[in-house]
Amino acid sequence: MPVVTFLPGYRKARVPQGATVLEAAQKAGLVMNVVCGGQGKCGKCIVRIENGETNFDREKFGVLFAAAELDAGVCLACQTRVFSDARIDVPAQTLVQEQKILVDAQPLDIPVHPSVRKYALALSPPTLDDPSSDLARLLDGVEHAGGPAATKVYAPLEMLRKIPVVLRHGRWRCTATVALVPGGYRLINVEEGGTAARLYGAAVDLGTTTVVAYLWDLAGGRVLSTASNYNRQISCGEDILSRVNYAKKNGTAHLQELAAVSVNTALTAAADAAGIDLEDIYEVMVAGNTVMTHLLLGIDPAYMIAEPYVPVVRRTLSTTAQRLGLSVAPTAGVFTFPAVSNFIGGDIIADILTSGMADQDEVSLLIDIGTNFEAVLGGRDWMLACAGAAGPALEGGEVLFGMRANPGAIERVRVDEATLEPAFETINRVPPVGICGSGLIDLLAGLIRACVIDRTGQINTGIDHPRIRMGRHFPEYVVAREDESGAGKDIVITGHDIRNLIMSKAAVLAACITLMDAAGISHGDLATVFFSGAFGNYIDKENAVTIGLIPEVPLDRVRNLGNGAVTGANQALVSRERRKALDRIARTITYIELNADPGFMDRYTQSCFLPHTDLSLFPTVQRVLEECRLRRGAQWQG
C-alpha cells in the first residue's frame, strides 16, 4: 500500500492503491476544506503533488487552475488518486483554519431560574426512634431546604445505590442535585459535603461547521467562559447533505461519536478556562439544526432528505450525558431543542427565542443564512417558516477566490464610483488571499453602484479600465493585483462568481417574499428583520439590501442577533420559563415547503436581478442606483 507524506508537516498515511489524496489526508489527521464533500465541485481542497504516481483529470478541472499551476502539479485532493508512495504539499489555505467563529451571545435580560438545583443538606442520622429510609431522609431534607415536595422527586436506581454510602461516609452532610426534566423532578446526584456552589451548566450551539459552548455558573447565574471549535464531522463532508449521505453509507455511530467529541472538546476548553471540573456540569442545553440534533442523539437522519422529508423527532428531548458520551456529570440532563421540520431545527427555534419575535404583536422576519438558509415570518399568534439551499457562494464556495472568514480574507470592500478602484480590509490585516461572504456582498453592491456590472451581474467589459478584463473563461474584475495580494496572483471576481452569488441571494430573497406573500404582508409591514448567525453579524446591512439579499426595510429595522442559537440555548439553560416557551414556539410555526410552492420559481427568477425585477419593492435602492447610473452617465455607454 502506498505511503503518502504530507508537507510541510511530514504527516504520513498508508492507503490502498487508488485511494484519493483526500482520504489519505483524513487518515493522516489533516482537516481539509471540503465544501462539497469531495465531489470536485468546490475547488477548495487544493494540493500540489511533489512526486509519486497520481492521477488527476486536468481537462475536467482545468477551469479551476492556471496552466502554470497545473504544470506545477496542483490538483484537487478529492479528485486525485494515489498509485505509489507520494509526497504532497498542502498549502495553508487548503486546511481548515481558525476562523471567525461567532461566539458572542446577546446579554441576557431574563431572571435566572435554572431547571437544575443543588441543595446542601445537614441531615440527622437515623435512629431507632427515627428509622425513616435514607431516601426519604434525603428528599425530606431537600423539601425543607426549599426544594420540591419529597413525593414529587423521582430517584433512579443508580442514585439509590449511591445514597447509603454517601450519606454515611459524609457524616450526613451532603449535597443533592435535583433537576426538573419533562417527567418531573429527578434526583440526579448526591455528593458528600457542601458542593452547592459547584453547579454548572453548558449551553451549546451544535452547528454543522462549528460548535460554540457557554459555560454557566448556575448557582451564581453568570457566564464563566466560552469556547468554540470545529465540528469534527467536517471530515465526513462539509454540508449537511454529505453528512446524511455518510450516515447512510457508514451508519450513524461514527458521526454520533464525532458530534459528542466536538461538544466535549468545546466543553473541556471552556471548563479549563474557567478552572472547573467537567463532572460538575449538570445540564447541557443543545441547540442544533435538525440533522445535527439527530446525529448527536444517534438517530438515523436518512429519511429526512427524501420525500416527504420527515424528521424523527419534533419536540424537545431530554436524555443523559452518559447515553450520549458527553464527558460531564454522567447523570446530567442533556436537553435538545425542538425542530419543526427537516430544515427548521433547534437552532432556528433558539434564534426565535432570542429575537423575542414570538412575544410580539408586530410581524418580524428572521433570516439565518449559510449554505442553507432558513426564514421565519410572524409574531405572537402565527409564524411561517421555510428553508432552502442558498448554495455555498455566500460563504465563499463556488467562487474562484471565495474563502471562509479566515485570516487574509477580504471582509470589507468599497469600489470607488469615479475611479472604479477598490479599497478593502482583510481579516487580521494581512495581505489578501481570497474574499469571504461579507466581502463578496460588499463587492457586488460596490460593482453595481459603480455600474461595472448590470442588474443581472454581467460585467461590462466595454469599460476601458485596467481592473476590468476578459479572463480565461469569464469577464473579471481585479480586486487585488498580484502586488497587492498575498495569494501570489491577482485576486479577481468573475462573471461566473457573480452569477453564483446572485443565484444564492435570490434563493434567500425569494423565500422571504414567498413567506410575505403567503401572509399577505409587504416590506413596509416588517417591524424588524433579524439576521442570525455568523454571516448576518459581519455583513453590511445597507449592501445586503442594495443587492436584494433581504427585502428593503429602513436600516434601523435590521438587527443582528449574533449567535442566536447559543443565546437561545443560554436562555433555555438558565430559565425554566424560557425553556417552556420552546415547544409552544415550535407548535406555532407552520412550515412552507418551497419545493411544493408553485409560485416559488417565479419569485426566484424575479429575485435573480439586482436587487429584484420588481424595482418598486426596493424604492430606496432604486433611487440610489438610478443616481449612480446618472453620475456614471454616458461615460461608457454604447
Place this chain on the structure above:
Amino acid sequence: MTERITEVAVGATRTEGGTRTRSYRVGGASALPGMGDAGARPLIALEICDDPALWPVVVLEEVGDLAGDLSGWAKAAEERWGADLVRLVLTSTRRRGFDDPASSGKAVGEVLAATGLPLIVEGSIDPALDTGVFRRCGEAGEGERLLLGTAEAERYRSVAAAALAYGHAVLAQTPIDINLAKQLNILLRETGVPHDRIVIDPYTGALGYGFEYSYSVMERVRTAALAGDADLAMPVISAAQDSLTVREVREAPEGERVETAVQWEFYAAFSAAVAGAGIVCVRHPGTVGMLREAIADLWGGEGWR
C-alpha cells in the same frame, strides 16, 4: 385595465425620413386580443436569409432560385406573397469562421433597395461578431427604423448601441419567461433604449415543442402590461422558427409535406396573434396568404384600426 401597450414605430416612409413605402405603429392595444381595443391588426413578416444552407428545405423547394437572390426574394415577399414586413435573418454570420461584417451591411442595403416594406434584421448571435455586424446593419438601415435583433440578457449592448446610434428599435429575446423578459427590458432601458423602441420576443417554441409555454408567456406579458407594468408594456413579436423542421414535417409523406409544413407554421403564428403578438414571422410563402385571410377574418370587425 386602463393601461396601453406602447406603440413602436417600424419602418419610415419618405416623410418620416426613410425610403419605405409604408410604416407601422406596432402595439397600442388597451385590452386583451378580442376584447375591446386590441390595437393594430397583427402584422405578418416573411423571413428570408442571406445564406440558404441553414434554411428549411421545404422553403427552399418553394422559393427555388430566389433563395440565392436576396433582392428577388425580398421583392417577392412584398409583391407575390403579400407580407407586411420582411425579416432578414443573417444566417451567413452563423457559419464557423465568419469574419465579414461588411457583407451583413450590404445584405441589409440590398433588401432595403429591393422592397418598400419595413425591415426586421436578425444579425449575429456571437458576442465576438455582434459589435461589427450590428454596427454595419444599423448603418446600412439608418433612417429606416429597422427592428434590429436579437438582444439577449447576455449580449444586448452591441444591438442597443447600434439601434441608438442609427435610430432603430430593438428585438429583445428571452427564453420563454415573463420575468426574464422584464429584466431584459430594464437592462435595455438602463442602456438608454427608450420604451417605444423595444419589441419583446418571448421566444416561440414550435407547435408540439413548447408552444403552449410561449403562448402563456405572451398572454402573461400582455396582462401584466395592461395591469400597469411599464417594463412589459411593449408589443410582442413571435417567430416559431423551428416549425418547418419538426419531425412531423420532416417525416410527412412526400405529397403532404408542404401542406403539413404550412399548417404547422400557420397554427403557431395564428395562435401567437391570438395571444397578443403584434408581429408574427413565418418562413413558408404559403403561410403568408393563409395568415392574411385568417387575421382579416378575426380582426376584420371593430378590432381593425
